Amino acid sequence: MEATTRTEIALKDSPPEGHSNRVCSHCQFMLNAVTRCTTDHFTGLREKPRRPVNSDAGAAQPAPTMDTSPKETRMTTQGFVATHARDAKFERGLRSFFEYRDLGIKEATQGRVVAHVIRAAGGTEFSSQPHLHQTEFQLVYVLKGWIEFEYEGQGVVRLEAGSCVHQPPGIRHRELGHSDDVELLEVVLPADFKTEEVSAVNS
Structure with a gap:
């Protein structure tokens, strides 16, 4: 048990090469496919969250369309007065x-x-x-x-x-x-x- 604890400490200080995207849900340390944390704080392995891939990234976005339809202009004569x-x-x-x-x-x-x-x-x-x-x-x-x-x-x-x-x-x-x-x-x-x-x- 003591050797295993020392192994984990070493792993935490210097992650092994070829580590996977699996992390310990307790210590958040990147583990390779065969390494496990000590049983005194083991809570299981989980996948490291991955960023969602946007399949449309880099794709040309359509240009915004402009409303060119003619607008109705309302004129009013209310209040108009001319005197001479x-x-x-x-x-x-x-x-x-x-x-x-x-x-x-x-x-x-x-x-x-x-x-x-x-x-x-x-x-x-x-x-x-x-x-x-x-x-x-x-x-x-x-x-x-x-x-x-x-x-x-x-x-x-x-x-x-x-x-x-x-x-x-x-x-x-x-x-x-x-x-x-x-x-x-x-x-x-x-x-x-x-x-x-x-x-x-x-x-």
Whole structure:
């Protein structure tokens, strides 16, 4: 028994030539066809796991196919609107000294946005109280003439043709004056925004 143990130790240190793929399930030592481990830990012989052979290895794989069939393109005209100066109609609106031309954006966007051209209305007296608008977005672009505002934290701002101003939601302001020929483009979200008068521009 002692000699057999020494034999196995020797085998573990230097595997014999010509060993098979059989291993001891306990010590994992590669054994030849006739060598067995000592009986004090023998649990039987098993085959060493072999890697599965892929019979298709190296074979050319088919190239992925591309779907070249024509795709259906859906177009929608919902929300499209075009307005023209020749059809312009101005009406009195938020300020009595201004006239407003609705550009049809409110209806096209289902009330999300309003856009209009504003121009000075003749025969009315100018007056302006400090106020703010409850909006999400407001932009004013001067098409013609000039207009002056006093803004909260900004002071007096004069806008002329080509000038543009973004009025943050809730900023207090008031108009100081405008030219007789002033025309503005104003875009506001939402369309039905509210205006609130305040006591002063700078609280």
